[in-house]
Each structure stands twice: as C-alpha cells, then as structure tokens.
Amino acid sequence: MQNNLETPKEITKEKSKDCCSNDESCGTCMKGGFPMKKEALSFITLIMVAATTMLSVLLINEKRANLSSIVLDSKSDVGSVAKTYEMPAVKSISEKIELPTPKITGKMSVEEAIQTRRSKRVYSEEPVTMSELSQILWSAQGVTDDKGHRTAPSARGVYPYSLYVVVRNVEGLESGLYLYDSESHTLGNLGLANAGELLAASGVQDNSQKAPIVIAMAVAFAKTAVSFPDNPEEVTFLEGGHIGQNIYLQAEAMKMATVVTAGFDAAKVGEILGLDKNETIVYLVPFGHLGVEVPAE
Ligand SMILES: Cc1cc2nc3c(=O)[nH]c(=O)nc-3n(C[C@H](O)[C@H](O)[C@H](O)COP(=O)(O)O)c2cc1C
Known part of the structure; x- marks a missing residue:
C-alpha cells in the first residue's frame, strides 16, 4: 500500500x-x-481568454449590426411610405347645420354602461333625432375644453380622424353625406343625397346597409405622419379604438344600438362616398334605435 x-x-x-x-x-x-513554466502557462491562458472574449464581442457586435439594419430597413420602409402620404383636399361644403348642444350628464353611470355594453346589429325603423345624432358625434370627437381637447385621446393631440355621417333616417335632416366639425359642433353637407343607397349597394354588412345613420371613421395618415414620421399607422389605429369605445358607451347610456365594423372594402367604400384617396376608412359604425332580430327560418 x-x-x-x-x-x-x-x-x-x-x-x-x-x-x-x-x-x-x-x-x-x-x-x-x-x-x-507556470508564468508561461498563465500567459498563454490569459491570451486564450482575451482571444475568446474578443471573438465573442465581435460576434455579438455583428449580430447587433444585423438586427439594427433590419430595424432600420423596416423603419425606412415605413418612413418612405409615410413620406408618400399627402393631406386630403379640403372638402367643399354646401351648407353648415348646427347640432343641438350635447348633454354632459345622464341617467346611466359609466360603470353600468361598461357592464351592459354589447355590439348590437339590428336597428328599428324609428328615426334618429338631431339630439341623438349630436350626442353620438360629440361622444366620438366632440371638443371638451377651450384648448381644443376632444372626448377621445389623441397622440400628441393630432386628432387625425374625420367623421363622415351617412344619413338615411334622421328627423329633420336630409338624407345624404355629412362631415362632422368638432370645433363648431356642426355638420357640413357634402351633398351626396343618395349616400345611404350607394353604401348599401357597395356590399357592406347588413348592419351598415340598413342603419338610420352610419358613421365612417376616416383617417388621413399624413396628419399623424407630421408628428410620427416613422410609423403613423400605429398610433392612428390605436386612436380609432378609443373613439369606437366612446361611441359604444354613449350608445349604451342612451339605450341605443351600435357596433364597430372593420369588415368592408375600405378603398371601395371611400370611393363610392367620394372621399379623397388620401383618406382611409378604419371603421363603419352603424347607429340607431335597437331593433328586433328576426330569427332565421
Ligand atoms: C377591431 C374590431 C373589428 C370589428 N369588426 C366587426 C365587423 O366587421 N362586423 C361586426 O359585425 N362586428 C365587428 N366587430 C364587433 C365584434 O364582433 C364584437 O365586439 C365582438 O363580437 C364582441 O362582442 P361585444 O362587442 O358585444 O362585446 C369588431 C370589433 C372590433 C374591436
């Protein structure tokens, strides 16, 4: 041993x-x-560690460079698209219609409206009143202070949405196409008397074919691109959701019916309503009194 x-x-x-x-x-x-010798071994070990570290740093840097070039590419893609956006032409308005002053108190609490809100797609024959029309447009894009802030938030206060209103059945208002002006809380008549029929014939969903009014929420990305040149679409679409939710909650508080819809051909609908090619309809929002759904046979 x-x-x-x-x-x-x-x-x-x-x-x-x-x-x-x-x-x-x-x-x-x-x-x-x-x-x-120990000193020689330590020296070689040091060299090897240094070489490995340098190699790792080089590899990481190369990967980073690749990644940032991808990000830059995608940004410059969007940027170049954003640069092609143009401001829509100013609309020619034949007549301005005053809307009744909207109410800022109601019978239903915001909590109750949130609790009971549902998308409702069937509307009765009952006409919408001017007060109801005024209220729903105010909830979407009304001005709420003397600085010009509106009911729905907007990134950097750009407010890129325009609300076009297809009127089929509103008490005391000719059928046609109107543009809501937030600042003056008025409707501008765009003079397209058969807008309701044109919209119905364009293949939009049943709810937008029949509702007494349909709000076409249109955006001009050029407006957002001024403040967000890299990606104007992103903030613009986010804002559409805020406006849509305001409409939903206001309709609920009024015990009326609405649904936000994105299932339509935006280019086609824009064209039949005579919108500028630099405007895009994000949502069609039919609105009216609640109808009774006829069960399918
Ligand atoms: C971005 C978005 C797009 C929508 N598009 C449509 C549509 O094209 N047609 C429709 O009938 N409903 C549409 N809706 C409504 C949804 O179908 C509805 O919110 C969903 O069924 C949930 O029901 P609720 O709203 O009653 O809670 C859309 C909702 C959102 C948020």
Missing part, C-alpha cells in the same frame, strides 16, 4: 527535474502535460 502511494510522487519529481528548476515553478508537467 505504501509503495503504491509513493510511486506517482517520485515520477512527478523526476519529471519536474527534467524540465524545471523546481517543482513549484512548473505549470504543466505535474499534471502530466508538456513541460512549461
């Missing part, structure tokens, strides 16, 4: 004598490797 334990010690000592002046300065021969 004793012999077995001593043998490796002796061999080691012999090896160290071959290569190094003493045991303690030998870096490798004690482990059976190539004879080398």
Whole structure:
C-alpha cells in the first residue's frame, strides 16, 4: 500500500527535474502535460481568454449590426411610405347645420354602461333625432375644453380622424353625406343625397346597409405622419379604438344600438362616398334605435 502511494510522487519529481528548476515553478508537467513554466502557462491562458472574449464581442457586435439594419430597413420602409402620404383636399361644403348642444350628464353611470355594453346589429325603423345624432358625434370627437381637447385621446393631440355621417333616417335632416366639425359642433353637407343607397349597394354588412345613420371613421395618415414620421399607422389605429369605445358607451347610456365594423372594402367604400384617396376608412359604425332580430327560418 505504501509503495503504491509513493510511486506517482517520485515520477512527478523526476519529471519536474527534467524540465524545471523546481517543482513549484512548473505549470504543466505535474499534471502530466508538456513541460512549461507556470508564468508561461498563465500567459498563454490569459491570451486564450482575451482571444475568446474578443471573438465573442465581435460576434455579438455583428449580430447587433444585423438586427439594427433590419430595424432600420423596416423603419425606412415605413418612413418612405409615410413620406408618400399627402393631406386630403379640403372638402367643399354646401351648407353648415348646427347640432343641438350635447348633454354632459345622464341617467346611466359609466360603470353600468361598461357592464351592459354589447355590439348590437339590428336597428328599428324609428328615426334618429338631431339630439341623438349630436350626442353620438360629440361622444366620438366632440371638443371638451377651450384648448381644443376632444372626448377621445389623441397622440400628441393630432386628432387625425374625420367623421363622415351617412344619413338615411334622421328627423329633420336630409338624407345624404355629412362631415362632422368638432370645433363648431356642426355638420357640413357634402351633398351626396343618395349616400345611404350607394353604401348599401357597395356590399357592406347588413348592419351598415340598413342603419338610420352610419358613421365612417376616416383617417388621413399624413396628419399623424407630421408628428410620427416613422410609423403613423400605429398610433392612428390605436386612436380609432378609443373613439369606437366612446361611441359604444354613449350608445349604451342612451339605450341605443351600435357596433364597430372593420369588415368592408375600405378603398371601395371611400370611393363610392367620394372621399379623397388620401383618406382611409378604419371603421363603419352603424347607429340607431335597437331593433328586433328576426330569427332565421
Ligand atoms: C377591431 C374590431 C373589428 C370589428 N369588426 C366587426 C365587423 O366587421 N362586423 C361586426 O359585425 N362586428 C365587428 N366587430 C364587433 C365584434 O364582433 C364584437 O365586439 C365582438 O363580437 C364582441 O362582442 P361585444 O362587442 O358585444 O362585446 C369588431 C370589433 C372590433 C374591436
């Protein structure tokens, strides 16, 4: 037993004598490797660690460069699209119609409206009154202070949405197409008397074919691009959701019916309503009194 334990010690000592002046300065021969001084081994280890670190840094940097070029590419793609956006032409308005002053108190709490809100797609024959029309438009884009802030939030206060109103059945208002003016809380008559029929014939959903009014929420991305040149679409679409929810909650509080709809051909509907090619309809929002759904036979 004793012999077995001593043998490796002796061999080691012999090896160290071959290569190094003493045991303690030998870096490798004690482990059976190539004879080398400890200082030389430390130096080589240091070089290898430094080389590996440099290589890793180079690889990470290259990966980062690739990633940022992808981001830059996608940004410059959107940027170049954004640069092609143009402001829509100013609409020619034949007549301005005053809307009744909207109410800012009601019978239903906001909590109750949130609790009971549902999309409702069937509307009765009952005409919408001017007060109801005024109220729903105000909830969507009305001005609520003397700085021009509106009922729905807007990134950097750009307010890129225009509300076009297809009127089919509103008490005391000719059928046609109107543009809501938030600042003056008026409707501008765009003079398209058969807008309701044109919309119905354009293949939009049943709810927008029959509702007494349909609000076409249109955006001009050029307006948002002034403040958000890299990605004007993103904030613009987000804002559409806020406006849509205001309409939903206001309709609920009035015990009326509405649904936001995105399932239509925006280019086609824009064209039949005579909108500028630089405006895009994001939502069609039919609105009216709640109708009774006829069960399918
Ligand atoms: C972005 C978006 C697009 C929608 N598009 C349509 C649509 O094209 N047609 C439709 O009937 N409802 C549409 N809706 C309404 C949803 O169908 C409805 O919100 C969903 O069925 C949930 O029902 P609720 O609104 O009663 O809670 C849309 C809703 C959102 C948020």
